[in-house]
Amino acid sequence: MTLQPVPATPAQPHFLVGFGNVNATQDWIVTPAGTWPLAEVNVTTHDQTSTTTHTPAWAIVMVVVFIWFFLLSLLFLFARETRVSGFVAVHIQAGNQAYTEQVPVWSAQQRADVLQRAAYLQSLIGQARYNQAQRPSY
Numbered sequence: 001m002t003l004q005p006v007p008a009t010p011a012q013p014h015f016l017v018g019f020g021n022v023n024a025t026q027d028w029i030v031t032p033a034g035t036w037p038l039a040e041v042n043v044t045t046h047d048q049t050s051t052t053t054h055t056p057a058w059a060i061v062m063v064v065v066f067i068w069f070f071l072l073s074l075l076f077l078f079a080r081e082t083r084v085s086g087f088v089a090v091h092i093q094a095g096n097q098a099y100t101e102q103v104p105v106w107s108a109q110q111r112a113d114v115l116q117r118a119a120y121l122q123s124l125i126g127q128a129r130y131n132q133a134q135r136p137s138y
Contacts, residue, residue, distance in 0.1 A: 033099035039128040049086035
């Protein structure tokens with residue numbers, strides 16, 4: 001029995017951050033609209049979510065079930081739930097080309113996660129611009 005060497009495959013890019021169809025490496029940002037050098041893009045976010053509060057269905061059921069036994073069951077109506085819905089739009093512009101990714105959001109944690117990923121992408125852009133400025137020009 002002889003062992004055959006595994007053929008070498010091309011290295012896959014290592015994405016540092018991504019959301020939806022947008023991914024970024026150390027030097028490039030990849031979108032369905034194109035791939036651009038990270039130092040040449042601008043990223044903005046638009047939080048287009050809405051937050052609503054309401055009385056949950058379980059609290060109304062508990063009031064109806066226990067109203068005949070305890071008048072204190074009306075305190076169940078003070079229970080509140082918060083719902084977040086909508087999307088966060090991440091707009092990426094490179095020169096005269098642009099791409100907008102609309103990331104759907106169903107909770108406050110998801111909204112915070114998308115905004116933190118966008119902030120990290122902006123810090124990568126700042127680092128790429130700094131590195132580009134530090135390179136000597138010949």
